Amino acid sequence: MADKAARKELIETVQASLGEKIAEVDRDVIDPFVRVEAKDWPEVALFLRDRCGLDYLACLTSIDRGADGLEAVYGIERMDAERLQITVKILVSKDEPNIPSVEDVWRTADWHEREAWDLMGIVFTGHHNLVRILCAEDWEGHPLRKDYKSPDYYHGIRNNVV
Amino acid sequence: MSSEPASTTTDFAHSGDLRTEEMLLNMGPQHPATHGVLRVMVRTDGEMVIDCEPHVGYLHRCFEKHCESVSWLQSVLYTDRLDYLTAMGNNWGYCMAVERLFGGEIEVPERAEYLRVICQELNRVASHLLAIGTYGMDIGAITPFLYCFREREKILYIFETISGQRLNYNYIRPGGVAYDFTDDMVTMIGEFCEYFRPKMAEYNDLLSSNQIFKGRTANVGVLPIETAISYGCTGPVIRGSGVPRDLRKDQPYGVYDRFDFDVVVGSGEAGTLGDCFDRYICRVREMEQSIGIVEQALADLPGGEFRSPKIKQKIRPPKGEAYTRIENSRGEVGFYLVSDGKDVAYRNKCRSPSFHNIHVLPEISRGHMVADLIAIIGSMDIVLGEVDR
Amino acid sequence: MGDFFTLVDWAVEDAGFWGRLIGVVAVWAVPITVWVSVVGLFSIWLERKVSAHIQCRLGPMEVGPHGALQTLADGIKLLAKEDIIPQGADRFLFALAPILSFVGSFVVFAVVPFGPHLIIADLNLGIYFLAAIGSIEAIGVIAAGWASNNKWSVFGAVRAATQVVSYEIPLSLSLVTIACLAGTLSTIGIVESQAGWIWNWFLFRNPFMVISFLIFYIASLAECKRAPFDLPEAESELVSGFHTEYSGMRFAIFFLAEYAAMYVVSAMGAVLFLGGWYTGIEPLDSWLTTSPVLGNVVGALAIITKAFFLVFVQMWLRWTLPRIRLDQMMYLCFKVLVPVGMVVFMAAAFWQGVFGAPDLGGLGSKFGLAWFVVVVVGTTLWVKKTIRRTKGYASANFLEHQARLGHDVGVS
Helix, strand or coil: CHHHHHHHHHHHHHHHHHHHHEEEEECCCCCCEEEECHHHHHHHHHHHHHHCCCCEEEEEEEEECHHHCEEEEEEEECCCCCCCEEEEEEEECCCCCEEECCCCCCCCHHHHHHHHHHHHCCEEECCCCCCCCCCCCCCCCCCCCCCCCCCCEECCEECCCC | CCCCHHHCCCCHHHCCCCCCCCEEEEECCCCCCCCCCCEEEEEEECCEEEEEEEECCCCCCCHHHHHCCCECCCHHHHHHCCCCCCHHHHHHHHHHHHHHHHCCCCCCCHHHHHHHHHHHHHHHHHHHHHHHHHHHHHHCCCHHHHHHHHHHHHHHHHHHHHHCCCCCCCCEECCEECCCCCHHHHHHHHHHHHHHCCHHHHHHHHHHCCHHHHHHHCCCCCCCHHHHHHCCCCCHHHHHCCCCCCHHHHCCCCCHHHCCCCCCCCCCCCCCCCCHHHHHHHHHHHHHHHHHHHHHHHHCCCCCCCECCCCCCCCCCCCEEEEEEEEECCEEEEEEEEECCCCECCEEEEECHHHHHHHCHHHHHCCCEHHHHHHHHHHHCCCHHHHHC | CCCCCHHHHHHCCCCHHHHHHHHHHHHHHHHHHHHHHHHHHHHHHHHHHHHHHHCCCCCCCCCCHHHCCHHHHHHHHHHHCCCCCCCCCCHHHHHHHHHHHHHHHHHHHHHCCCCCCCCCCCCCCHHHHHHHHHCHHHHHHHHHHHHCCCHHHHHHHHHHHHHHHHHHHHHHHHHHHHHHHHCCCCHHHHHHCCCCCHHHCHHHHCCCHHHHHHHHHHHHHHHCCCCCCCCCCCCCCCCCHHHCCCCHHHHHHHHHHHHHHHHHHHHHHHHHHCCCCCCCCHHHHHHHHHCHHHHHHHHHHHHHHHHHHHHHHHHHHHCCCCCCCHHHHHHHHHHHHHHHHHHHHHHHHHHHHHHCCHHHCCHHHHHHHHHHHHHHHHHHHHHHHHHHHHCCCCCCCHHHHHHHHCCCCCCC
C-alpha cells in the first residue's frame, strides 16, 4: 500500500527529528507505530501537530497489556486528501498510569481521555475535567481492565445473574 | 428573515444592560429533540444560551466489554447496534478490521465488494433520509418526516429481503457478505433508484427552498474549519464546513475507486459557511451521489463468489493489531482490534463519528437561542447508540 | 329586525332575575357550548384527517365512518384519565388556567354571527370586544405555564405572552381598517356593508385589502398559536410548552379552547373580509333576505363553510411549514406587519375617501370587480404553475410505479 510507504516515511522523519524521544519503532506490524515515553508525549504531540501537520486525532485506544501495564494508542492523521497517519503508543505501569493530557493539542482528546480513564483507568494529568463519561458517576473500577470484576449489585440492582 | 445574520448571534448575555438572572436548564435525557438519551445542561439567560454541556453515557451498553467475550463473528452483531441507522457501515468497518488482522490471508470476492457498496450506499440514503426528516421535525415541519420515512421504508424493505432484518442487518461478515443477491433483488434496487431520484425535488421543495427553514438554519451553529478538525468532526458535519474529506475518495476502500461520484461540500449558500443549513444540504446532495453509486454498482455487478471460502464458523486472526476506518453516513467509524490469536478479541475499540460530532456542540451553540440549540443538535445528526456504545 | 334572541328576552321578561338567568343560560349558553364542542370535535377530527392526507396517511379510520367518532372516543378516554397535578405546582392556578383559556375563546362567540339574525349580542363594539376578550386566552396560557412549576412550561408561557401581546397590534390594525371601511364596529353592520356581488366583499374592496387580509390571517395564526407560530407549545423545543404538565380533561380543555379559538378567528375572517353570511351572488342574497328562516340557514351555512375553509388553510399551513424562531417572530411582527398594516390602513382609508363616496356612481364597486378579477387570475396562474412544477414528482405509490414499469417484486 502506498499508504504504508508514506507512513514509514513519516516515521523516519519523526525519528530523525526527535531521535531520543522515540523509545521504539516497529515497522513490520500491520500498523507501524512509534512508542514514546509518557513524559515526552506533550513535546512529541506538539511536534506532530505543528511540524508534521497532523491536525486530527482520529482515535485513542486504551489497552490492558496485562503485566506490562496499560497502553494508550493514538491514531493521528492529517486532515487532507492524503490522510497521512501515524500510530503512537505509550505504555504506562498499572501502579502509576499517568499520561500527560493532550486535550490542548487536539480537542478531540478531551472526551477520548475521559473515556480511557473511565473504562481503563489511565490518568491523564493536566486534563481539565477528568471524570467518568460513559459509566455512571459513582461506578467503581475500570471495566475494560482484564482484572476487572463486575459488581454483584449496583444500587440494589442485581448483576451477574447466572 | 435570512437577511438578518447577526440577530441570533448577538451577545445579549454579556452586554450588561440586558443581563438577567441565569437559568440552568436540563435538556434531556428525555427530550423530543435530543435524538435519544442525550442530556444537555444549558445555562441560559432568558432564551439565550450562555453555555451548554452535553452529558453522554445514558445508552452505554458495554460494546467493547462484550466484544471481549464473544467470538469474532458474533461481534458483528454488536456492531449493528452501535449506529443502528447505518448498521451496514458498522458491519463493514468491523469486518474490514478483521480482514486486515488476517493480513491479506482473506480475499474478499469482487462480487461481495460490490454488494457491500450497494448495501452501504442504500443504507446511507436511509440514514440521511431519517436525518433530514427528523431535522425538519426539530425545526417544526412534521410532514417531511413522513415523506422521508415513506422512502426509507422501501429501503428497509429491500434490506429485509436481502438480509432478513430491517435495522440490525448483520449482513456484511468478515470475508464477504452473508447472503447473495438474487436477480429479483437487483431489479428491486434498480427500481428503487429510479423511483427515488425524482423524490429529491420534493424534499427540496418542502425544506431546502423553504424560506422559514432557511431562516432557521442559515447562520446558525457556524462550525469553523479549524474547530471542526480539532474536535475530530467527520462526515457531513465537516463537509458542511467546506472541507472535502471523504474516505471513499481520499483512501478508497473496497471498490470505491471504481465509481464516479462527487464529494459534496457546503458552500454557505444560505448564510455562512459551515452553518446548519450547509450540514443539512450536504446530506441531501449526498443521497443523490449515493444513488448514483448504487446505480453504477448495479450496472457492473460481477458474478462469482459472495464470500470467501476461508471463513469458517470460528476464525482466529493471527496475533496483531489493526485500525481501519470507513466513511459511514455520520462520518468516520473506526475499529481498533487487538488479537492475541484466540477466538475472541483481546480488545475492540470503536471510534464513532457521533461521539466527536456532539463534542463540538458547546463550541458552536454559545450565544444562540434555545430554539437554535435544537437546530444545531439536529444538524449534527447524532445517534446515541454510537456515542455511548 | 332585531336579533333572534330578542324573542327570548321578550318571553322571559316577566320571569324575574332567576327566571331570566335560566332562560339566558338555556337559550344562549347551552347551544353555544354544544356548538363550541361540536366545532372543537370536528376541527380536531379535521386536523387529523388533513394532516394524514397531507402526509400520505389515512388518519383515524376505526371509530365511526372514516374515524369521525375518534375524537369523541379520545375525549372519553381523556375524561377517564387520572387528574394529575404535579408536585410543587400552584394548585389553584393550575386548575384555573384551562378554564380561563376556554372562557377566553368561548366568550368571543358572543359577537360571531351565524346569520343575519343569529347572533348572541350584536354589540356596537363588536370587533373591539373580539380584540379585548380574545386575549383572555393568553392569560390562561401564562397561568398554566407558571403554575406548572416547570422551566419548559415557563418558557412556553413567556413566549405565549410575548407573541399574543405583540400580534394584537397588527391584528387590531387590520380590524381598524375594516372598521374604517364599514363605518361601524358591529359585526352585523360590517357584514351588511359587504352586501351585493362577491367583489363587494372587503377582501376585494380595494387593492390593499388583500394585504390587510394577509396581515389579519398571519396575526390570527399567531394569536391561535398555530404553526408557523406555535412557539409556545413547540413540541420539539419545549416538549409541549405550557401544557407539558397537563393531562386528562384539563389537557382536553386546552385542546378544545385552541380549536375553538381557531374557529373563532376564522369565522371572524369570514365576517370581516369574506362577506360573512352572504353568498356573493347578489340576486340569490336579495332573494334570501325575503325569507328570514331560509336566509339564516343559508347564511349560517355560508359563514361556517367560509370559516372552515380558513380553518383548513390554517391546518394546511401547520403541516407544511417549519416553525419560526422567537426573534424572527418579533421581527415579522414589529418590522413587517405593523408598518405594512399602518400603510395599508392609511391607503385603504384614502382609497375609501376618494372612490368610496356614494356620489361617484359605484366607481368603488367597479374597482372591486377589477381587483376581484386580478386576484382570481393571479391565484389561478400561481396554482397552475405549482401544479406544473410538481407534476414531475414520481407517484407517491411505489406499487403504481412498479406497475408502470411492468414489474411486481412485492415491495409495498
